[in-house]
Amino acid sequence: TKIGEIGVEANVKDLERVSQKLVNPPFLPEHDQVAKGGPKVVQVVMDIEEKEIEIKPGVFVQAMTFNGTNPGPMMVVHEGDYLELTLRNPLTNTMTHNIDFHASTGALGGGGLTHVAPGQQTILRIKCDRPGVFVYHCAPGGIMIPYHVVTGMYGALLVLPRDGLKDNNGKSVTYDKVYYIGEQGWYVPFDDKTGKYKRYSSPIAAMGDTLKIMEGLNPTHITFNGKVGALTGDNAMTAKVGETVLFLHSQANEDTRIHLIGGHGDLVWPGGSFNNTPTVDRETWSILGGEAGAAMYTFKQPGVYAYVNHNLIEAVMLGALGHVSVEGEWNNDLMEQVQKAGPIV
Amino acid sequence: TKIGEIGVEANVKDLERVSQKLVNPPFLPEHDQVAKGGPKVVQVVMDIEEKEIEIKPGVFVQAMTFNGTNPGPMMVVHEGDYLELTLRNPLTNTMTHNIDFHASTGALGGGGLTHVAPGQQTILRIKCDRPGVFVYHCAPGGIMIPYHVVTGMYGALLVLPRDGLKDNNGKSVTYDKVYYIGEQGWYVPFDDKTGKYKRYSSPIAAMGDTLKIMEGLNPTHITFNGKVGALTGDNAMTAKVGETVLFLHSQANEDTRIHLIGGHGDLVWPGGSFNNTPTVDRETWSILGGEAGAAMYTFKQPGVYAYVNHNLIEAVMLGALGHVSVEGEWNNDLMEQVQKAGPIV
Amino acid sequence: TKIGEIGVEANVKDLERVSQKLVNPPFLPEHDQVAKGGPKVVQVVMDIEEKEIEIKPGVFVQAMTFNGTNPGPMMVVHEGDYLELTLRNPLTNTMTHNIDFHASTGALGGGGLTHVAPGQQTILRIKCDRPGVFVYHCAPGGIMIPYHVVTGMYGALLVLPRDGLKDNNGKSVTYDKVYYIGEQGWYVPFDDKTGKYKRYSSPIAAMGDTLKIMEGLNPTHITFNGKVGALTGDNAMTAKVGETVLFLHSQANEDTRIHLIGGHGDLVWPGGSFNNTPTVDRETWSILGGEAGAAMYTFKQPGVYAYVNHNLIEAVMLGALGHVSVEGEWNNDLMEQVQKAGPIV
Ligand SMILES: [Cu+2]
Ligand SMILES: [Cu+2]
Ligand SMILES: [Cu+2]
Numbered sequence A, B, C: 001t002k003i004g005e006i007g008v009e010a011n012v013k014d015l016e017r018v019s020q021k022l023v024n025p026p027f028l029p030e031h032d033q034v035a036k037g038g039p040k041v042v043q044v045v046m047d048i049e050e051k052e053i054e055i056k057p058g059v060f061v062q063a064m065t066f067n068g069t070n071p072g073p074m075m076v077v078h079e080g081d082y083l084e085l086t087l088r089n090p091l092t093n094t095m096t097h098n099i100d101f102h103a104s105t106g107a108l109g110g111g112g113l114t115h116v117a118p119g120q121q122t123i124l125r126i127k128c129d130r131p132g133v134f135v136y137h138c139a140p141g142g143i144m145i146p147y148h149v150v151t152g153m154y155g156a157l158l159v160l161p162r163d164g165l166k167d168n169n170g171k172s173v174t175y176d177k178v179y180y181i182g183e184q185g186w187y188v189p190f191d192d193k194t195g196k197y198k199r200y201s202s203p204i205a206a207m208g209d210t211l212k213i214m215e216g217l218n219p220t221h222i223t224f225n226g227k228v229g230a231l232t233g234d235n236a237m238t239a240k241v242g243e244t245v246l247f248l249h250s251q252a253n254e255d256t257r258i259h260l261i262g263g264h265g266d267l268v269w270p271g272g273s274f275n276n277t278p279t280v281d282r283e284t285w286s287i288l289g290g291e292a293g294a295a296m297y298t299f300k301q302p303g304v305y306a307y308v309n310h311n312l313i314e315a316v317m318l319g320a321l322g323h324v325s326v327e328g329e330w331n332n333d334l335m336e337q338v339q340k341a342g343p344i345v
């Protein structure tokens, strides 16, 4: 039997079908934390868009994206649901793409069943039988796999437990807000003559030079949500003292280490998979290349929190940094400036 | 008391002695998953072999190997057993070697007791008192430690719990197959004049140039089992739908992140140590430099699964990629191509 | 409300206040493993010192340090205690510094409340409400954040559970000794003309060149406790057979992987946070950039153990290596040299 030849039939005929409208990161589609009713077929439509993006003032990449954003949108289902994706590759694009879901079960994660040339669409349905947050990405084959991934083509799928999240003691926990951060390493060729990063006319034009940089394994830029500053200043994530925030973080290629300056990971699930007991009180947590993770924190203090890849070179010099702006009352019991800066006495 | 001066005597006189015949990776010696009878002394003989290997068409390394393979062979015992290794360094070799077992207890892991010059042999016995899968490697001292390791000298030792493996609920689990993948970063000097990777006449001749590349910390090539393609195509690992496969993966120097495209880590043991509760539903799992790990998966779908280091640059461009070819019936409930690629409608 | 504006008052007026005298790594201030009495305010005074250090014979860095050492000193409190730090930046320094405690709760971890120019001091009090070992570091803003961290400004804070440490079964465990190892990646510019690493007159003079190396993400040197050899030979850590040693390891910027050659991590706490069940029998354990971790081992054999970052290039060539010298009786049951090196038979 080859991939896609029917063995077992799908049990989806009698299930309710719902459409999910995708939204731009760091936001998630509207969803229930605890599932209502039985398993559903959740239908999403996603367009691939090749486009040049300015990842930092003056630095341009011939990016490839799911849905026009980097990372691609978060999809949300509950364990036991089916996700049915219509994947469209408009004629305005130049390359063949596909999709591989880490959440799915079946050789190549759907990658072998979803190749779409410009002008084509395909429909893939996967059963979401493990709760967690999982990467999806383009994987069209050979050298195109790393090239499409490091030029932007990945996103994530959140599979919530039907009865919601549980803490390390098995007690139900809910979040007041959820944010989705996609970290991307970029490998941008530099022009020694002009002293500037090179700019190209198309993904294929950029490919030769870019592959050479990729081979060296060290990205030249790293972004959270596609652009240095996408999550800082006016674009900062927000919360209030007392609110519990779930941070979902995906990295499709390079390892990273996440830290919330001034906060913690109250609950951090191994691999972002919710059938594992979450670890607690984490100062920094690992997200591997090819992993989406989940960390929950209840804010206790107001202020601007930096949310960083704690290789601080990667955060500050390469760009892997966001902000969370938190409103509320300062608690001097937790932290107090007892004496302002003044002369040494 | 110095290393090797007798304090406590070994309790091995009355134990059964068995010989274990080593086999080439990705295979393991024949073994029982649950131990039969009491602790044994498991005797193995291993020859060191220095030899040039072609890690990729046209790319040659003056490798050093345990038993002629990269990685060196997997040894298998049960917790409480003793491993007794005869390590031989034939006169045809040029260097002094030794062995350090991460599974062992005693300063330098046996490294201080096992130096063998060409023409020499030594016998070391270690007690295997912790269940897990552990790296062994050559560590002859100083700069020779990283040089021998990154030119190929490492392998792994599997110490099974006497009563077999347990899942996250403490329930016994068994595997139908077990594969052993050794990941190796290579640092091959490049000749700008010829546009080719350099080739050398001996390990010592290659050393100066190779150390310079090593210093830069980024490998030029990464292999699974010693050669790009050692585990793909005709050499793919195989399984059937319904079979449970244990994947043992070792990396003696660089961190890696393992993903089975289209599958999961059903059970992944922290550090590959079986006294830990395994995590479940992992999309990707960490193997640190200097660690051997264990992940178990029951295949539910047929097809060709890629087994990769999910830094996809390292997988596709540098070579860290294998295949698992799985036979069986496709299950459309888990994944279905609802609509083949066709015009956008 | 902004950072530092009073909301809740601190509950410290009636608490006992004790002064803690900081000591140089790898040592810790005197402390009780189980807390005596109720929560205290633990007062420490720490001076910042900019100074050139020789990280390896002939290799000099314009370092910035907390208390004159790299890493900065370990502070020790119990869960529920308050740490009150007087941070002084003597007039002999050239830069503004501050401190960010990963253990603390409040935006920027105290970084926004503690900027001190040369000649200034400030006092910060934090509540230590989560047990674990946590990094602190300088984070003065922008590019100065990675620059101050990779030139030496970090340390760690140990927050012990009031009732002491527990093993994986919830049973109390104590240590006979505790050592603190700070790993530092250095990015030292090289002078192609002289064939030597460059030397500079001040941190600001070194900055431009150093940032260029940092951008490449690969350190040129890595030290344990500030200097190649700080923990080897005569400076080795020591223990006796039967003693239980707690190893605290911090890395403020780069990921590392720790291995004790010939020993194990009997107990390794995820993230060094003691409310997590420790994993056991680890051959190697992860310390992320921005993380301090804790591993406990009971020595069973005498000899010199190497304690390494198990990227052996980073250990041996770059410098990330220490020793533990252990006295006692050799146990041939655990490891025996059955046959010394001799002719192959
Ligand atoms: Cu694509
Ligand atoms: Cu993938
Ligand atoms: Cu060797």
Ligand SMILES: [Cu+2]
Residues within 6 Å of the ligand: B100, B102, B135, B137, B290, C259, C261, C310
């Ligand atoms: Cu080792």
Ligand SMILES: [Cu+2]
Residues within 6 Å of the ligand: C064, C096, C097, C098, C138, C139, C140, C148, C153
């Ligand atoms: Cu500073």
Ligand SMILES: [Cu+2]
Residues within 6 Å of the ligand: A259, A261, A310, C100, C102, C135, C137, C290
């Ligand atoms: Cu930090």
Ligand SMILES: [Mg+2]
Residues within 6 Å of the ligand: A217, A218, C217
């Ligand atoms: Mg890196």
Ligand SMILES: [Mg+2]
Residues within 6 Å of the ligand: A132, A133, A134, A135, A271, A272, A273, A291, A292, A293, B283
């Ligand atoms: Mg995940």
Ligand SMILES: [Mg+2]
Residues within 6 Å of the ligand: A217, B217, B218
């Ligand atoms: Mg690397």
Ligand SMILES: [Mg+2]
Residues within 6 Å of the ligand: A101, A102, A103, A104, A105, A106, A109, B261, B262, B263, B264
């Ligand atoms: Mg999968």
Ligand SMILES: [Mg+2]
Residues within 6 Å of the ligand: B132, B133, B134, B135, B271, B272, B273, B291, B292, B293, C283
């Ligand atoms: Mg292991």
Ligand SMILES: [Mg+2]
Residues within 6 Å of the ligand: A261, A262, A263, A264, C101, C102, C103, C104, C105, C106, C109
């Ligand atoms: Mg904190």
Ligand SMILES: [Mg+2]
Residues within 6 Å of the ligand: B217, C217, C218
């Ligand atoms: Mg690195």
Ligand SMILES: [Mg+2]
Residues within 6 Å of the ligand: B101, B102, B103, B104, B105, B106, B109, C261, C262, C263, C264
């Ligand atoms: Mg050991």
Ligand SMILES: [Mg+2]
Residues within 6 Å of the ligand: A283, C132, C133, C134, C135, C271, C272, C273, C291, C292, C293
């Ligand atoms: Mg910690």
